[in-house]
Amino acid sequence: MATPEDARRANRSLLLGALHRQGPRSRADLAKHTGLTRATVSAVVRDLLDDGLVEELGLDPAGGVGKPATLVGIDADGRHVVCLDLSEPAQVVGALVDLGGKVVARRTYDRAAATGPAAVALVARICAELVEAADRPLLGIGIASPGVIDADGVVVTAAHLGWRHLPLRSRLATEFALPVAIVNDANAAALAELTFGEGTATNLIYVRVDEGVGAGLVLDGRLFTGSSAAAGEIGHVVVDPDGATCACGKRGCLETEVSDPLLNRRLAANADDGPAILDRAGEHLGIALATVVSALDVTDVVLSGSDPVTTETFRAAAARAIAARTLPVIAERLVVRASTFAFDDAVIGAAARVLDLELGIR
Numbered sequence: 001m002a003t004p005e006d007a008r009r010a011n012r013s014l015l016l017g018a019l020h021r022q023g024p025r026s027r028a029d030l031a032k033h034t035g036l037t038r039a040t041v042s043a044v045v046r047d048l049l050d051d052g053l054v055e056e057l058g059l060d061p062a063g064g065v066g067k068p069a070t071l072v073g074i075d076a077d078g079r080h081v082v083c084l085d086l087s088e089p090a091q092v093v094g095a096l097v098d099l100g101g102k103v104v105a106r107r108t109y110d111r112a113a114a115t116g117p118a119a120v121a122l123v124a125r126i127c128a129e130l131v132e133a134a135d136r137p138l139l140g141i142g143i144a145s146p147g148v149i150d151a152d153g154v155v156v157t158a159a160h161l162g163w164r165h166l167p168l169r170s171r172l173a174t175e176f177a178l179p180v181a182i183v184n185d186a187n188a189a190a191l192a193e194l195t196f197g198e199g200t201a202t203n204l205i206y207v208r209v210d211e212g213v214g215a216g217l218v219l220d221g222r223l224f225t226g227s228s229a230a231a232g233e234i235g236h237v238v239v240d241p242d243g244a245t246c247a248c249g250k251r252g253c254l255e256t257e258v259s260d261p262l263l264n265r266r267l268a269a270n271a272d273d274g275p276a277i278l279d280r281a282g283e284h285l286g287i288a289l290a291t292v293v294s295a296l297d298v299t300d301v302v303l304s305g306s307d308p309v310t311t312e313t314f315r316a317a318a319a320r321a322i323a324a325r326t327l328p329v330i331a332e333r334l335v336v337r338a339s340t341f342a343f344d345d346a347v348i349g350a351a352a353r354v355l356d357l358e359l360g361i362r
């Protein structure tokens with residue numbers, strides 16, 4: 001049964017969600033957009049003002065006749081989120097992210113090859129340092145981790161970190177007495193795009209190339225994680241049966257043809273063949289994506305990674321390879337574009353998850 005606290009939460013989410021999507025609004029506009037009564041909107045706004053989550057921003061310049069209305073907007077600095085990105089092999093990125101998805105502080109920490117319990121201890125130490133460094137009230141902690149993460153925040157498996165069935169969320173929640181969200185890194189990046197991206201696509205594939213290749217799927221405006229929480233694990237789709245042997249035992253997996261270290265190595269060794277190397281790698285990614293794009297009828301493929309992956313040569317080759325393998329009705333609409341968040345996408349997305357869970361901002 002819905003309690004008064006449930007209703008309060010729902011109304012706060014409704015208003016914060018509207019302010020996030022549409023920007024500052026007057027109370028009258030908010031009533032119109034949310035269907036809540038003027039009296040309810042006024043009461044909820046007062047509650048959010050008291051909480052420091054929204055702020056009054058002066059009079060609405062576009063106001064009509066009569067008494068000018070005061071605009072209300074989300075106070076981006078009303079809360080910060082402690083966020084970690086564990087996807088890189090050599091370092092951990094720690095950040096404080098505000099309610100607008102802006103990174104307000106960023107630190108990098110040497111991972112020193114930590115795995116297993118040592119990696120857990122490192123994560124806890126970094127969280128403690130960022131909690132200490134925060135000068136705003138904290139909304140929670142968001143962790144972007146490689147591997148498969150279940151709905152309870154258990155890291156089912158993260159090979160590079162040596163974690164199996166690790167209940168990371170409950171562990172950190174107990175230690176810090178804050179809400180904690182654990183999200184797969186590619187899924188986090190997709191959430192960053194969905195929550196704070198410039199595009200308005202509600203069906204997209206976000207491809208993140210680092211040590212490996214992962215993808216986050218957004219379908220009908222929601223992150224899709226699949227029945228084993230492993231949706232988007234495209235790194236071991238075979239794209240070249242005659243290719244190199246992969247760590248998984250197969251030959252020519254996408255990850256053996258397209259990964260950040262591999263591309264950088266190939267480019268360094270064959271400086272004159274740069275465009276051909278990027279073209280071939282982009283084509284391999286496109287081959288792996290064509291079936292997914294066709295099956296799901298997404299409109300956007302967003303690419304994220306370091307220099308090789310964000311080049312126009314790579315992007316164009318991937319777009320061509322997808323177009324050559326899909327129906328025109330899909331290919332003509334499809335946009336293949338670079339992420340606007342660069343490598344902050346995972347920390348921003350981890351924050352987005354906490355914003356969604358705690359405030360209903362999405």
Ligand SMILES: [Zn+2]
Nearest residue numbers: 236246248253
């Ligand atoms: Zn493989």
